[in-house]
Amino acid sequence: MTTTATRAPAPTTASPLRREDADGVALLVLDRPGARNALSDAMLAALADTLAAIAQDRSVRAVMLAAEGPAFCAGHDLKEMTAHRADPDRGRAYFADLLGRCATVMQAIVALPQPAIAAVNGIATAAGCQLVASCDLAIAADDARFGTPGVSIGLFCSTPMVALSRAVAAKHAMEMLLTGDLIGAEEALRFGLVNRLVPAGQERAEALALARRIAEKSxxxxxxxxxxxxxxxxxxxxxxxxxxxxxxxxxxxxxxxxxxxxxxxxxxxxxxxx
CATH class of the missing domain: 1.10.12.10 (Lyase 2-enoyl-coa Hydratase, Chain  A, domain 2)
Incomplete structure (x- = not known):
């Protein structure tokens, strides 16, 4: 396959999501390392727009999600959410809209014509774990950790539960949801949340190699x-x-x-x- 590389046009303001295409693979990089790549309003909007464009792009044959910094994704941006408690309705309308937008992004990944592969480093928690579970395949660093810790702060991870309960066995999902404990990469592999483990730092290369193999198929x-x-x-x-x-x-x-x-x-x- 002939190698061609393109980079999406640079935005006028810093984007929380970076896209690079090569060999029929669209690489999407979560790029808020200082916030552990939390799914802010801007991140969700960028993901929604980019996934919609990819779904119509016949040149893209596989999609890979990766992240900059020491964490894959720590879930929703709790600072943004907390700020809306000052709204007249205590944030009800914002929370409902936010969770709806997040669900739309997760469903867009499942609905993509192309397979989506997560390359997981560091932690993937709450909606970040949901993001991994929503992808078709996942490669994880051997020191990655996963969890749905909402219950520990009084907020059951109900929307991450939807993707998680479809990716792993019911009792594994319930244990993660009820305890909020982080599980290691070996447990995530045993549970079926990820496909394979690689030494830390090699997860992106391994996921990209897998994406390219898929991209060679019909x-x-x-x-x-x-x-x-x-x-x-x-x-x-x-x-x-x-x-x-x-x-x-x-x-x-x-x-x-x-x-x-x-x-x-x-x-x-x-x-x-x-």
């Missing part, structure tokens, strides 16, 4: 498969098989399936639709 097949994966697992068994058969039939009629099968029979490399 983007058409990946789009069919990712969407079908999330839909079928919410269906009863018989309905899931019926739905999956419909998807596979449509996929079989796509040009890339014809090309891929023909290339396999002819013992030549396939040329995928771009």
């Amino acid at each position: 983007a058409v097949a990946i789009r069919y498969g990712k969407a079908a994966f999330y839909k079928q697992r919410e269906l009863p068994l018989a309905e899931a098989y019926h739905y999956a058969a419909e998807v596979m039939t449509e996929n079989m009629l796509a040009r890339d399936a014809e090309e891929g099968i023909g290339a396999f029979v002819a013992k030549r490399p396939p040329v995928w639709e771009r």
